Amino acid sequence: MGIGGGFFMTIYNGTTGQSTIIDARETAPGNANESMFFYNRSNSAIGGLSIAVPGEIKGYWYAHQKYGRLPWAALFEPSIKYAADGFPVPIGLHKALIDGESFIRSEPSLNVAFVNQQTNKLYTEGEIIKMPQLAATLKAIAEEGVNAFYNGSLTNSILEDLKAVGSIITREDLLNYTVVEKKPVEAILSDGIKVISPPAPSGGPVLSFILNILDGFYFNSGDISTPEARIATYHKIIETFKFAYAKRTGLGDDTDKPDIQALVRNLTSRDYADSIRSLINASGTYDYMYYGPTYYNTVKTSTSHVSLLDQEGSAVSVTSTVNARFGSRRRGMKTGIIFNDEMDDFSTPNITNEWGIYPSPANFIAPGRRPLSSMCPAIFVDSRSGKVSKVLGAAGGSMITSATAWVAAHILWLGESLEAAVSLPRLHHQLLPPAAQFEKGFEDVVIQGLIKLGHKVTEFPRGKSIIQGVNVRGNRIFAKSDDRKGGIPDGY
Numbered sequence: 001m002g003i004g005g006g007f008f009m010t011i012y013n014g015t016t017g018q019s020t021i022i023d024a025r026e027t028a029p030g031n032a033n034e035s036m037f038f039y040n041r042s043n044s045a046i047g048g049l050s051i052a053v054p055g056e057i058k059g060y061w062y063a064h065q066k067y068g069r070l071p072w073a074a075l076f077e078p079s080i081k082y083a084a085d086g087f088p089v090p091i092g093l094h095k096a097l098i099d100g101e102s103f104i105r106s107e108p109s110l111n112v113a114f115v116n117q118q119t120n121k122l123y124t125e126g127e128i129i130k131m132p133q134l135a136a137t138l139k140a141i142a143e144e145g146v147n148a149f150y151n152g153s154l155t156n157s158i159l160e161d162l163k164a165v166g167s168i169i170t171r172e173d174l175l176n177y178t179v180v181e182k183k184p185v186e187a188i189l190s191d192g193i194k195v196i197s198p199p200a201p202s203g204g205p206v207l208s209f210i211l212n213i214l215d216g217f218y219f220n221s222g223d224i225s226t227p228e229a230r231i232a233t234y235h236k237i238i239e240t241f242k243f244a245y246a247k248r249t250g251l252g253d254d255t256d257k258p259d260i261q262a263l264v265r266n267l268t269s270r271d272y273a274d275s276i277r278s279l280i281n282a283s284g285t286y287d288y289m290y291y292g293p294t295y296y297n298t299v300k301t302s303t304s305h306v307s308l309l310d311q312e313g314s315a316v317s318v319t320s321t322v323n324a325r326f327g328s329r330r331r332g333m334k335t336g337i338i339f340n341d342e343m344d345d346f347s348t349p350n351i352t353n354e355w356g357i358y359p360s361p362a363n364f365i366a367p368g369r370r371p372l373s374s375m376c377p378a379i380f381v382d383s384r385s386g387k388v389s390k391v392l393g394a395a396g397g398s399m400i401t402s403a404t405a406w407v408a409a410h411i412l413w414l415g416e417s418l419e420a421a422v423s424l425p426r427l428h429h430q431l432l433p434p435a436a437q438f439e440k441g442f443e444d445v446v447i448q449g450l451i452k453l454g455h456k457v458t459e460f461p462r463g464k465s466i467i468q469g470v471n472v473r474g475n476r477i478f479a480k481s482d483d484r485k486g487g488i489p490d491g492y
Helices: 056-067 072-085 091-099 101-106 108-114 132-144 147-151 155-164 171-176 204-215 227-248 258-267 270-277 399-412 418-423 444-452
Strands: 006-012 019-024 180-182 185-188 193-197 303-309 315-321 378-382 388-395 436-439 457-460 466-473 476-481
Touching: 006 056, 006 193, 006 378, 019 056, 056 072, 056 147, 072 132, 091 101, 101 108, 132 147, 147 155, 147 171, 155 171, 185 204, 193 204, 204 227, 204 258, 204 270, 204 399, 227 258, 227 399, 227 444, 303 466, 315 378, 315 388, 378 399, 388 399, 399 418, 399 466, 418 466, 418 476, 444 457
Parallel strands: 436 457
Antiparallel strands: 006 019, 006 315, 019 180, 185 193, 193 378, 303 315, 303 388, 378 388, 388 466, 466 476
C-alpha cells in the first residue's frame, strides 16, 4: 500500500448488514486540463506531470476515525520499524527491480533507494533494505495524524519533493483533497449471493456485469471436467469479458454525470445482463465493434490488495495503487514517498491508441476529477443469512477485474476451492488488443480449441495479476495469498 497513491475500500458490517465504500482515489490537480498531454503522451506516465493528488493517508484517516479501534499511531509501528531497521527484499520487489533496472539506475531518487551504494548492484531477494526517509515520514504521520501530510509538518517537504520532479500539485490541492464515502454497487446472483463492490470510477460495475452474465449460463463442475467442456466454458467467459470491457470504456468519475450513473444501473441489472448474454455465440467470435465499445482506453499496473474477515463477521476488501510499478518513477528525496502516475489513467482528446480508437470522453482530465480504475475490491454476502461468504480482490492493472471474476466464477459455479481457483492459470480479454491473453502454463489443448473458435491468442507471464481472497464454507474459513507474488495469509 503506497502512501503516494490512493485506494478503494469496500466495508461490510456483519452485525448491521450494512455496507459502504470509501473512495480515496487520487484526483487531478487544480491546474490540470484535458489537453495537457496532447503533445507528449509519455508525460502522463513518467515524471512530475503524471502525479495526481494522493488520497491514501486521508483515506486511512477517514476509515480509522469512523471504524478504528486501535490507536492511530499503533497502525504505523510495524511499517516504521521495517523502514527504519530494514527488511529482507521479497520476491515481488526483487522481480520489479530487475524489470525496472534501466530506469531505476538512471533516476537518482530511485537509484539511491534501490541500488546498494556499496556494491552498485540492485538489492536482491533476501538482502536487507532500509528506507530511512520513509520511516521518518511515517513516524510524523503516526504522531501528528492526517494533517502532517496535507497541512502540517510534512507538507512543505512533500511540496518541495513534488516541485523538484516537475509536478503541478499545489498546497491548495493537498488542502482541498476530499475522501468520498459512497453507496456500493450490488448485484444479486441467482443463488442469493450478493456481490458488493465500489461504484464508478472503479471496476466494481464491470465486475458485477461480468458475474451477472456468467450467472445466467448456470455453470457447474461438469463445465470444466473435460478439455472440450473447458473450451466451451472459457469461450463464453472470454466473450463475456469482451462485452464487459467494451462497456467499461463509457465509465469515469460519476460525480454529476447522469450518463455514467445510467450506465452503472445497466451494468448491475440482471435484465441487461440477460440481453447481452443472448448476443454471445457459442460457436464463434466477432470483430471488436460487435461488442459496442464507446471508445478505447489503456490501463497499466501496479497495485496491492488486502482481503479481511473478522471474528464478528464483518469484512473489508481494499485495493490500493500508485498505478505503474514505481508509480511516476519519481521518489521524494526528502520524504521517501514514491509518487503515483495516476494521470495516465485519464484519457486525452484526439490521441488515438495504436489501434486507431479514440479515448473515452467520460474519462477526460478535469481539475478534481478521479480517473477510471480497474480496481474492484469485492465482498460476497449470502443475502438470506447476511453472512460473508467471500472477500476477493486483485492487483494487476486492466487484468484486475477479469482476474477477480475468473477466480470468483471457479469458486461460485465451477466447483473449485479458493486454493485451486487462485492457483489456476488465468485468461484475460479486454477487447483491444483483439486477442485472448493466456497466462503461461495454460492448457494448450484448450488454447488450440479456442483458436478454432476464432480467437487470436497471446501469452503473458505469471504474476501479471495477483489475487488475495477469503472463502467461508460452513464454519471454516479459508484464505489464500497468491503464490505469484509471495506472502501467506494471516489469521487469529
